[in-house]
Amino acid sequence: MxxxxxxxxxxxxxxxxxxxxxxxxxxxxxxxxxxxxxxxxxxxxxxxxxxxxxxxxxxxxxxxxxxxxxxxxxxxxxxxxxxxxxxxxxxxxxxxxxxxxxxxxxxxxxxxxxxxxxxxxxxxxxxxxxxxxxxxxxxxxxxxxxxxxxxxxxxxxxxxxxxxxxxxxxxxxxxxxxxxxxxSGLPNDEKARVRQEFAKGNIDRKELMKAEMASYHxxxxxxxxxxxxxxxxxxxxxxxxxxxxxxxxxxxxxxxxxxxxxxxxxxxxxxxxxxxxxxxxxxxxxxxxxxxxxxxxxxxxxxxxxxxxxxxxxxxxxxxxxxxxxxxxxxxxxxxxxxxxxxxxxxxxxxxxxxxxxxxxxxxxxxxxxxxxxxxxxxxxxxxxxxxxxxxxxxxxGAGETQNDKILRPATDPFQKTGGLTQLAGNLGRGVIKTSAVAPERHIIEAPARVFHTQDAVKDAFKAGELTHDTVIVVRFQGPKSNGMPELHGLTPTMAVLQDRGLKVALVTDGRMSGASGKVPSVIHVCPEAADGGPIAMVRDGDIIRLDATTGTIKVKDVDLSSRPPATADLTGNGTGVGRELFEVFRQNVGLAANGAGVVV
Incomplete structure (x- = not known):
């Protein structure tokens, strides 16, 4: 061929x-x-x-x-x-x-x-x-x-x-x-269900621990x-x-x-x-x-x-x-x-x-x-x-044909025609979105922004009942220069609950999601990051953000972001505790996420 x-x-x-x-x-x-x-x-x-x-x-x-x-x-x-x-x-x-x-x-x-x-x-x-x-x-x-x-x-x-x-x-x-x-242990979808139930407050930590131990066993x-x-x-x-x-x-x-x-x-x-x-x-x-x-x-x-x-x-x-x-x-x-x-x-x-x-x-x-x-x-x-x-x-x-077409399909009859990883670019910079687990009707999201500087702040807003409308959640100052770019894995259950309630929700961040990120549309690795004064630092609550995985675009509508001063964040707390002191030289010299976020190469 x-x-x-x-x-x-x-x-x-x-x-x-x-x-x-x-x-x-x-x-x-x-x-x-x-x-x-x-x-x-x-x-x-x-x-x-x-x-x-x-x-x-x-x-x-x-x-x-x-x-x-x-x-x-x-x-x-x-x-x-x-x-x-x-x-x-x-x-x-x-x-x-x-x-x-x-x-x-x-x-x-x-x-x-x-x-x-x-x-x-x-x-x-x-x-x-x-x-x-x-x-x-x-x-x-x-x-x-x-x-x-x-x-x-x-x-x-x-x-x-x-x-x-x-x-x-x-x-x-x-x-x-x-x-x-x-x-194989506890099925992964059951583990995810239990995590969502815990996020809703429907089960206690003992039940959550039981499920986690049965999964990682x-x-x-x-x-x-x-x-x-x-x-x-x-x-x-x-x-x-x-x-x-x-x-x-x-x-x-x-x-x-x-x-x-x-x-x-x-x-x-x-x-x-x-x-x-x-x-x-x-x-x-x-x-x-x-x-x-x-x-x-x-x-x-x-x-x-x-x-x-x-x-x-x-x-x-x-x-x-x-x-x-x-x-x-x-x-x-x-x-x-x-x-x-x-x-x-x-x-x-x-x-x-x-x-x-x-x-x-x-x-x-x-x-x-x-x-x-x-x-x-x-x-x-x-x-x-x-x-x-x-x-x-x-x-x-090897196997000449799939042994289970609900798991593995031939190239001529795939689950979808594309790999589901798309670059998005626009006046917010560049990022990527993984759509392989996102329903097609959620590949385009347009909604007002709600801006946060930590994933814990998102969880607090959720627990306080503040996230009740269609929302693009922006979590910034999560890039490699800010704090080493930790995975924002803790947002997955919270955002899945919002989506399951019928809301149109999406995440936009200069940080990372887990390698197991799934069904909620998430634009991640946005560059330049907020700590570099990137456009994501100019977004404000209420700005209308449109992400479109079908055209590869992300933008804040009807706003000239360059006319705004970038937001700042107090990042001094990111430099101490649990060994973070040793990595100051990394935070100061790390490259863009789009280029590999490298320090030594």
Whole structure:
């Protein structure tokens, strides 16, 4: 199937836009790769320190004839998705040893759980933790003793930060190893219903806690399709996972076999192996376009609209919101996974999952097949799925048809013809809206503004009975410079209740929503942010705001915003408590959300 002309045009546009920084990046990678395997440049004293604790592996390490893998782990048992990584280093070391190589834990990176910090002060560190993760991974790999890197991470900021590090060390190969989703618990729609009942005051905290514990109940990734699972999808579409690795449950024989297979493959693709494949060769313009298509086809997290530009920039590639919007316009929405539907990721995987989806999109001319991946050349490898045979992974043809068309549909008969992620622009600036879970009759909202500076103020107004009419709720001073851009997850139940009461409501904010944001139209990541004096700082209560996801516009009607002075807010309280003091340099130097809200790249 020939490529869709828009796919080709967007790829060419990204390549032309990125020509200078991309060539500089590739030149840097080529110079580093030309130096050969890392350990050959270390003195005997350097190496003695590196191998002192390696026991029986010392001979192999000092001989320098076999590859050495550096493990970057985001293990902790605060995150259910990362708890399985506790045992991965032993498994990786054993698999590497059996295959004639070695492996060492190069370093750990922080991994915070947004589920724990939602609505709490610590959430103001969340976005910046991505850049900290990239920095921490860089420290671990700076010892320069590794022929390839193995990255253990799953959740929201962790995978983007690790990809930024992998691109920076792009002259060595890297493989990402997931842990898989927890088995299904309380259905996500029931969890959402209980949260709304609590927001209305109809149930007590004991009932709420019972529902939450039944939903988040064991090791593995949360089962809704938020940022963590969107990350796993992205790693397959971009060729950094082994095919079919994303959604195999923890603690299963196939999960362990995939970890072993990924270790063996990491050894094969080093400069010492037979199929040298550095990360810089994988992360090109086509890989990022494939990732964008995957995001649209699955109805993935809006957080990746921030993270993908930052990841791309680390590889010398410049993405723009128009790339997201244009690819969304041609990409069919093929999946309905909560919050876009009732199914969870386990149901999605059973219905055919990513292998079916990739095969369909390739056949529709909506993905680049001519890419390099950790599995080899060609994205078509990812239309296969892994099975267990005598304790090892073997690949077979993926499902030729969907196993449940209420969850997963072919590209020719999708749930909707577009991916449901649209750039909105107008006199309020630029932002994005995710419409894949929003009813079509709510794609256009026009109503008076009610302006707030915190999400708690919105909740207080709701509890006081002040929000009784059609309203566009504007929550500003929530961008990265203001307070680190915490997710405004706490607004979701409140706004859903207002909408269920028959009101026309929408959110406009320079902040973020959760990766699981759903049925209420929300224009997010509005740039420039209020702290930069952006137009959103000029909005006043009663202004008529019109957002139109069908035309890609957002504007304040009949008002010259430039004639108004920007509102100000007292942000001094954002600088202290729960570690915020340490991140002042980040708040002062962070870039625009539209460009990835980056600090280190």
């Amino acid at each position: 020939p490529l869709h002309p828009t796919l080709t045009a967007v790829t060419d546009r990204i390549r032309a836009r990125s020509e200078g920084p991309r060539q500089k990046y590739l030149d840097n990678m080529a110079r580093a790769a030309a130096e050969g395997p890392r350990r050959s440049h270390l003195t005997c004293g350097n190496q003695a320190h590196a191998y002192a604790a390696m026991g029986d592996d010392k001979d192999a390490l000092t001989a320098e004839r076999s590859p050495n893998l550096g493990i970057i782990t985001a293990y902790n048992d605060m995150l259910s998705a990362h708890q399985p990584f506790e045992t991965y280093p032993d498994l990786i070391r054993a698999a590497a040893r059996a295959a004639g190589g070695t492996a060492q834990v190069a370093g750990g990176v922080p991994a915070m759980c947004d589920g724990v910090t939602q609505g709490q002060t610590g959430m103001e560190l969340s976005l910046f933790s991505r850049d900290v993760i990239a920095l921490a991974a860089g420290v671990g790999l700076s010892h320069n003793t590794f022929d390839a890197a193995v990255y253990l991470g799953v959740c929201d900021k962790i995978v983007p930060g690790l990809v930024m590090a992998a691109a920076t060390f792009g002259y060595i190969p890297g493989i990402f190893m997931p842990a898989g989703p927890m088995v 064991g090791p593995g990734t949360c089962t809704f399709y938020g940022t963590a699972n969107s990350n796993q999808m992205l790693m397959e579409f971009m060729g950094l996972h082994l095919p079919g690795a994303s959604f195999v449950n923890p603690g299963t024989p196939l999960r362990d076999a995939l970890t072993t297979a990924a270790t063996e493959r990491a050894l094969e693709i080093t400069a010492i192996g037979n199929d040298y494949t550095p990360v810089c060769d994988i992360l090109d313009e086509k890989a990022f376009v494939n990732g964008l298509v995957g995001l649209m086809a699955t109805g993935g997290s809006t957080n990746l609209v921030i993270h993908l530009p930052a990841m791309a920039k680390a590889a010398g590639i410049i993405l723009d919101l128009e790339d997201f919007s244009d690819l969304s316009a041609i990409t069919p929405l093929m999946a309905k996974v909560y919050p876009n539907g009732l199914a969870d990721v386990n149901h999605f995987h059973a219905a055919g999952g990513l292998s079916y989806m990739i095969g369909e999109l390739l056949n529709a001319g909506l993905l680049h097949d001519d890419v390099k991946t950790v599995a080899g050349a060609g994205l078509n490898l990812y239309s296969q799925e892994p099975q267990l045979a005598d304790g090892r992974v073997k690949y077979v043809a």
